[in-house]
Each structure stands twice: as structure tokens, then as C-alpha cells.
Amino acid sequence: QKKKKKKFQPEGITIGRSPYAWFGSIADGDVYRASLATGRGRVAVEGLGAGRSVIGLKIDRQERRLFLSGGFSREIRVADVRSGKIDALFTVGAEGSMVNDVVLTPEAAWFTDSFRPQLYRLALDRHGEPAREVVTVALGGEWEQGTDFTANGIERTPDGSALLVVNTVVEGGSLMRVDPRDGTARRVDLGDLAIPFGDGLLLLGRHLYIVQQQLNQVDVVRLNAAGTRGTPIARITDPRFRIPTTAAAWGDRIYLPNARFDVPPTPDTEYDAVAVDRV
Numbered sequence: 001q002k003k004k005k006k007k008f009q010p011e012g013i014t015i016g017r018s019p020y021a022w023f024g025s026i027a028d029g030d031v032y033r034a035s036l037a038t039g040r041g042r043v044a045v046e047g048l049g050a051g052r053s054v055i056g057l058k059i060d061r062q063e064r065r066l067f068l069s070g071g072f073s074r075e076i077r078v079a080d081v082r083s084g085k086i087d088a089l090f091t092v093g094a095e096g097s098m099v100n101d102v103v104l105t106p107e108a109a110w111f112t113d114s115f116r117p118q119l120y121r122l123a124l125d126r127h128g129e130p131a132r133e134v135v136t137v138a139l140g141g142e143w144e145q146g147t148d149f150t151a152n153g154i155e156r157t158p159d160g161s162a163l164l165v166v167n168t169v170v171e172g173g174s175l176m177r178v179d180p181r182d183g184t185a186r187r188v189d190l191g192d193l194a195i196p197f198g199d200g201l202l203l204l205g206r207h208l209y210i211v212q213q214q215l216n217q218v219d220v221v222r223l224n225a226a227g228t229r230g231t232p233i234a235r236i237t238d239p240r241f242r243i244p245t246t247a248a249a250w251g252d253r254i255y256l257p258n259a260r261f262d263v264p265p266t267p268d269t270e271y272d273a274v275a276v277d278r279v
Contacts, residue, residue: 008032008043009265010257012069012101012200013273015248016059021255021273024054024068027265031057031066031079034273036250045084048073056101056153056200056246058109060128067109067122069099076111076122078130090134092120101200101246103154103163110163110180112154117145119154119163119183143176143185144169153201153246155208157227164188164208164227166198173198175210177227189229190221200246202254207233207279209247209254213261216241218254220279234279241274252278 010032012024019036022044029047031054034040045066047054053071059081060067068077074097078088092099098114109130111120117139123131139145146169155164163178165185170176173196175188195210202209203223208230210219217237221230236254244256253275263269 007267008271009259009269010271010273011259012054012056012246013248013255013257014057014059014066015250015255016063017061018063019250021248021250022057022059022066023257023273024057026053026055026071026259028052029054029068029070029073029077031068031084036255044081045079045086048075048077048086055099056111058102058104060104062128065128065130067102067104069102069111071100072098074099076109076120076134078122088130090122092134092136093118098149100152101154103156103201105156105160105180108180110154112151112165114149114151117143117150119165119178121180137180137183139178139183139185141179141184142170142187143167143178143183152199153211155201155203157225158203158206158223159225159227162227164201164203166195166201166210168196168198172196175208175230186228188223188227191230191232193219193221193230193232195219200256202247202249204249204278209236209279211244211247211256213243213245213259216243218244218247218256218276236276236279238274238276240272244274249278254278 031045033044
């Protein structure tokens with residue numbers, strides 16, 4: 001377990017090619033970089049202040065940029081890994097929007113909005129440079145938007161042809177396959193598995209890890225290549241789980257931050273991350 005500095009309130013995690021984990025803070029948008037070998041770390045990107053969270057985040061393959069989801073600030077931020085400075089900032093959505101999670105594809109960074117039926121697409125050129133504007137993609141098809149929190153984690157299908165998004169409303173919690181061209185969503189057949197507390201998603205090969213935060217468990221499903229159906233193959237539980245929210249992999253281990261949403265985030269609240277074996 002890797003202890004976080006006090007007052008840092010983690011939710012998202014990303015790991016690149018190097019053995020370091022990057023955590024985003026709900027409290028003020030700090031990004032904390034920790035060694036997977038020692039657990040020691042530091043704030044690598046200074047946040048923009050209270051109310052300007054970082055929820056989900058992803059580091060690019062070159063380990064040059066961090067793509068940050070700004071929660072209720074409605075901000076999408078791109079940070080330079082070396083300098084720690086914010087290179088680009090976009091305000092998206094409308095009042096009440098919440099930019100929650102992000103996934104990187106070769107062509108774009110895709111972000112979810114938990115309170116509006118839409119995704120945000122930030123195009124990337126062949127060098128990974130972000131575009132100067134964000135495109136909003138409306139969700140349709142079988143997508144159902146609740147009156148409250150709806151969309152959460154996001155990933156790619158194994159064949160890269162579509163996006164996978166957690167929807168907390170459809171049939172009590174479902175995984176939706178979204179066509180990135182037009183936003184058409186279809187429910188992924190996961191058999192009897194419901195994901196009412198589905199949060200972060202992690203795809204390793206054809207195995208999709210679905211973090212169910214309030215249940216303190218991670219459900220693992222084997223997807224077909226197109227991501228239209230999946231078979232539950234394992235459920236990971238651990239006594240160290242304290243509302244884990246997201247997941248990232250290094251080697252044969254999965255790392256999950258404990259968000260501890262069941263306790264008040266006081267200056268003395270301790271946070272950590274847990275490592276478990278891959279399935």
C-alpha cells in the first residue's frame with residue numbers, strides 16, 4: 001500500500017510505460033506521482049484550487065502529457081509531464097456538467113459527462129498534440145440518461161472500433177458500447193452481471209476490469225473483439241478495499257486508489273492505493 005500525503009483526495013489513477021502511478025485529487029486538482037517500487041512520491045502537477053478537481057486522468061504513450069478530467073469545473077486539461085504546467089484548458093458542457101473519466105485512442109482523448117448524455121472528443125494528431133477545440137458527441141441509441149449521475153468510466157473495445165462506457169441507469173447498471181462516429185449506444189450483453197456501482201474501467205487484452213466502488217469489488221469479464229458481449233470470469237475482492245474507484249496495471253498487478261467516499265475528507269483522513277494480482 002502506498003500512502004498519500006494528507007489532504008490529497010485521490011479518485012483516478014494512470015500508469016504509463018514507467019513504474020510510476022499518477023493520481024488525481026478531487027480536492028484541488030493536484031496530480032501526485034508515486035513510485036510503484038517504493039510508494040514514495042510528490043505532487044507533479046499543481047492543482048488549480050478548490051472546486052477544480054481532477055477525477056479521471058490518463059498519461060499518453062510517450063509519457064509527455066497527462067489528460068485530466070476536471071469534474072464539476074467542466075474543464076478538460078492537458079498537463080506537461082516534465083514541467084507540471086497546464087498546457088491546454090477547455091471548458092465544456094453546461095451548468096451541472098461533470099467531466100468524469102477519460103480514455104486515449106490513437107486519434108483522440110474521449111471524456112465522459114456524468115450528468116449529460118454526451119461525450120467530449122479532443123482530437124490528437126499523429127504526434128499526440130491535442131487540437132485547439134473539443135467536439136461534443138451526443139449519445140443516442142439505447143443510452144438512457146437518468147435524473148442524476150449516469151455515465152462513469154470509459155474504455156475502448158478490444159478491437160479499437162468503439163468505446164465502452166458505464167451507464168448506471170440502464171437495467172440497473174450496464175456497460176454500453178458507443179460508436180465514436182455518431183454516439184449511438186448499445187447495451188453490452190454481460191449475462192447476469194449488473195454494474196450498479198460501476199466506476200473505472202481497465203482493458204487488458206480482452207479482459208475488462210470493472211471497478212464497483214461501493215461494493216468493494218472488481219468484476220472481470222472476457223469480451224469478444226468488438227465489445228458487443230462479455231462473459232464474467234472473475235470477481236476480485238480484498239479486505240484492503242475502501243471504496244476503490246479506478247484501476248491501472250503494471251506488470252502482473254492492478255493498482256486501485258481507495259477513494260473512501262464513506263468518510264468525511266478531513267485533513268487527517270488517510271488515503272492509499274492497493275495492488276492486487278491480475279486475473
